[in-house]
Amino acid sequence: MAKRRILLCAGSGCVSSGAWKVKEELLRKLDERGLTEKFEVVASGCHGFCEQGPLLIIYPKETLYCRVEPDDVSEIVEEHLIGDRVVERLFYKDPETGERIADHAKINFYAKQERIVLKNCGVIDPESIAEYVDRGGYDGLRKAVSMDRVAVIEAVKQSGLRGRGGAGFPTGLKWDFTYKADSEKKYIVCNADEGDPGAFMDRSVLEGDPHAVLEGMLVAGYAVGADEGYIYVRAEYPLAVKRLRIAIEQAEEQGYLGSDIFDSGFSFHVSVKEGAGAFVCGEETALLASIMGKRGMPSPRPPFPATSGLWGKPTCLNNVETFANVPFILREGWEKYAAIGTEGSKGTKIFALTGKVNNTGLVEVPMGNTIRKVVYEIGGGVKDDREFKAVQIGGPSGGCIPNSLIDTPIDYDSLVEAGAMMGSGGMVVVDDETCMVDLARYFLEFVQSESCGKCPPCRVGTRKMLECLKRICDGEGEADDIDWLINVGESIKSYSLCGLGQTAPNPALTTIRYFRDEYEAHIKDRTCPAGACQALIDYVIVAEKCKGCGLCIKACPVEAISGEKKTVHTIDYDLCIKCGACMEVCKLDAVIRGKPAAQKEEAA
Amino acid sequence: MKESAKKVKAILAKYPDSGRDALIPILQDIQDELGYLPTSAIMQVGAHLALPSSKIYGVATFYNQFRFQPKGRNHITICRGTACHVKGSGKLLENAVATLKIKPGQTSRDKLFSLETVACMGACGLAPVITVNDEFNAKASPAKLNRLARCCKDEITQERENS
Structure with a gap:
């Protein structure tokens, strides 16, 4: 008889809330009641609903239990597993209706999402390649190696997939450049240096479905003619590193990685490089420098990595989420992928919804959904029914979108128009208790300390802006400070070498654009309307x-x-x-x- | 040969005939083992990779991960990610600096505490987050932090009295 499955979320969020202790207790209890033959406990990747963790799902009905403590385990085993009576008090409680919901598919947070990249996250055991293969894993690769290289690139181009790391460069085009570069040796690099504070979708994908990322890299390697790949992952993500290493080992054993894959003559090897905590290493040229053991400083482009990257060889560099989209495109066909999303932005995007919102966690929605839908329908609205003031999108490179623009569709172009950018997809909801000047100061402090110091506009400019913002927060701002900030901010954007500097002033500039009155209150009246600035x-x-x-x-x-x-x-x-x-x-x-x-x- | 030098030597033995691209992994291994990067270890790495110490310091100081002081007995990290900031991690940090009397990156003189900030731990759903000796504390607050610090101190006083 097949064992009944108990899924325990073991993403970093749930682990921090004590998932391992729950697992330990569950195993102990099952053993005590002699049930280990009937049930299997599977630690999955992130379900995305971090706020409610640790999460436990019991099959076959997929009953979801939230915020499970080790003390609750006994009751779940006795009542649910043995007595077949559900434990209602641990169900998810809808914040609006107060209703307790057992079936996770009926909870708005999950029901309103469309999961392509996160399809397997929280469903399969990420440390088992068999489960990935059972769900159609590596079919995309199998199909790709039977196709012509140019046809693979063409399919990715037609799908409309754009880079998920922030700037949104068309992925197919990037592959085409690397394909056309003339060299015996080429590299594929996966950018998993998810440095944006407030973003953790890459971590969750790596932890929950590492094989999808490997498969995407393999397809890219085949298409551009590379035989070696690196995954540059933050050292702050130990669980992701561990699961990646397991995935690589299993893929090698099963012949999905290595020499002569599927008897196609295509060979590919992957190694993991751990980053060492530098935000600027998310920039592609800096990342490559770091892999080569140097200070992670960007260099001017051209030459682009597609022609001269790692050790001077053509290198194709994509983000984790970008690679994780690729298997779907190959497996299901680009037409199906291109049917999702908007004219200029295809497919879905994962957002890390955090801050002052009821349901924090990972959210995957088709491009073109409005901010309102994400915050209210999926996110369950602002915490404690406070006023929605703005949402900060795109981390330190992004900007704040105010309440008045809450119906802005989320796609690459609309966000840029509103002064923010997609970035890696961090979405931090702020309410009336958050001071926008302080938030701008926070981001400037971040980029200032992460600026590598190579080019003066970024090195000096961000420091001067930070000093000015600190003065304003301390109640010592002067009347012309706002105009000065705009002026300097625009200069930094125009003259910086890399993406970090070119976007560093965005948080300050967008908050000035939409919340100028708050800056003026700090400067003229010496008050902080949100009551957040310590000095005031x-x-x-x-x-x-x-x-x-x-x-x-x-x-x-x-x-x-x-x-x-x-x-x-x-x-x-x-x-x-x-x-x-x-x-x-x-x-x-x-x-x-x-x-x-x-x-x-x-x-x- | 000192104990730490032996450990470094063992780590270097795992990277025979390596080039510069092995530098960061080597430094990470050493820090994992010793908790920080002592000067003597940097010299050993230099000799192994045929790189001047200045270059190695150049790389090591560039990255936030590397420490040049030993960790305290209780190592506290405070997440400074956006979600944590919005939920008050700035105040947590100020409070920690005032209570522990050390700045981020430092270790207290009695070696009981060391403090560090990280850009984002990726546990944004549980903000603000701090870790004490790698154990996560979700939804932290100044009062909680103070309690933790006091517990650590009490524990040590107790030990001293017992010994």
């Missing part, structure tokens, strides 16, 4: 509400709060570091954010 607020104890319980005194890391039991406590502002720990622990809402004490005195 103080934590204040409301005397009427404080019962003198002492919780805040205990929580304060710098002993800035004093007061006898049952008397109103006071904050010493010379010591206070504004960490907010007091506000967090106060059960009576007696600690609030207010105008700075010093300012109040001045006013009085």
Whole structure:
């Protein structure tokens, strides 16, 4: 008898919420009840619903249990597995209706998505090649090697697939350039240096379906005439590295990787290179420098990697998600792929939906869906029913799209028009408690520290912009600062060497474009409308509400709060570091954010 | 030969006749083993790959991953990704700097704590995230961080009293 399957999500999100402990307990409990012969526990890749993790799905009905703790395991085994009665309290609760839903296909978060790339993620055991092959894996490669190389490239061109790493360059065209470059030796490189803070789709694909990426690389290798490939993956993703290595080993054993694949005469070898934590290495020329053991600094293009890349040889470089799209195009035909999406942007795109939204996680939707659909229908709306202020798309290279443009379709061209860009697909929802000036400052701080320092517009320009934004956040901005920021920002965009510098000012420029009033409030009125800028607020104890319980005194890391039991406590502002720990622990809402004490005195 | 030098030698033995492209993997292996990159190890790598130490430092300092000070007994990393920022990781960091009295990249003098920031751990759905000795703590807050730090300190005081 076939074993009944219990799927446990073992993506990084669920692992951080304690999935391994749940697995341990589950195995122990199954053993204790003598059920190990009847059930198998499979650790899958990321299901995408990280917010609700650790997730557990029990077959055949695919009952989904959310936020499973080790303590819940016993009940699940006794009730569901033995007694065949579901444990309703662990079902997903719809935030709008409050209804408990058992079938994960009926949950809006999943139901409104269209999963092509994520098809296998969270469904198969990523450490088993057999499961991948059972679901049509490596069929695309088999088909490709029976075709003419030019025909493979043509199919990818016709599919309309564009690079998923950010800039959206047509993939087929890139392959064509590498194919036409004259050289005995060529390389395929997979860019898995997912550095954009707020994006984790590449990690999830590598963790959940590593063979899809390998298959995509193999097809590319066949098409352009390369026999060697590298996957450059962040060292911060240990699980992805581990599963990739297992996948490569299995593919070699089964003959999908190595010499004379499918007796076609085509040979291909892949090795994994771990990055060492430099954001700029996501830029293709910098990435290649890093593989060669140098400082990851970009070099001017041309020559493009397609003609002169790794060790001077033609190199075709694509992003993880791009490669993961390729098997579908070959297997199902480019016509089917091209039917999804919009005129200029075909297929689907995975977004990492995070920030102040109810359902955080991975979302795959056809290109051309609106931001509203993603945030409200799939994301379940803004957390705590607060006001939707904007969504930050595309990480440090992208921009903020405000509430007024919430019906913007998500495709490469519409986003650029709105001042953002697709980037790698990070989508951070911000509400009225997020200060847009502070957000711009945050991104500038990031790009400034990640700027490699090679070209002055980026090295000096981002620093000057950061200094200016810091001043504004500290309430020391001057009237002409906004125009100065726009001016310098445009110069950095025009004169920087690589994509990092050319897009670095975007977060500041788009927030100025859509939220100029917030900048003006900081500069003219010295206030932060969102109450987020530390210098412009103080934590204040409301005397009427404080019962003198002492919780805040205990929580304060710098002993800035004093007061006898049952008397109103006071904050010493010379010591206070504004960490907010007091506000967090106060059960009576007696600690609030207010105008700075010093300012109040001045006013009085 | 010192213990650490022996370990480095064993790592280098895994990369015979290697060129410059082996440099970063070698440095990563050494850091995995020793927790940081001591000067002596850099010299050994230089001799092995026939590269001047200056070049090796050039590469090592470029990448965020490499440390030049030993880790503290409790190694705390704070994620500074966008999702974490929006949910208050900036405040967490300020709080950690004030409480532990060290800056990111440093180790406290008593070697009890070291602090580091990372660009993004990719656990954005659980923001803000911190790790203490590689163990994830989802949805962290200043109060939670303070509690963790206090627990670590108590544990050590206890040990000292016992010994």
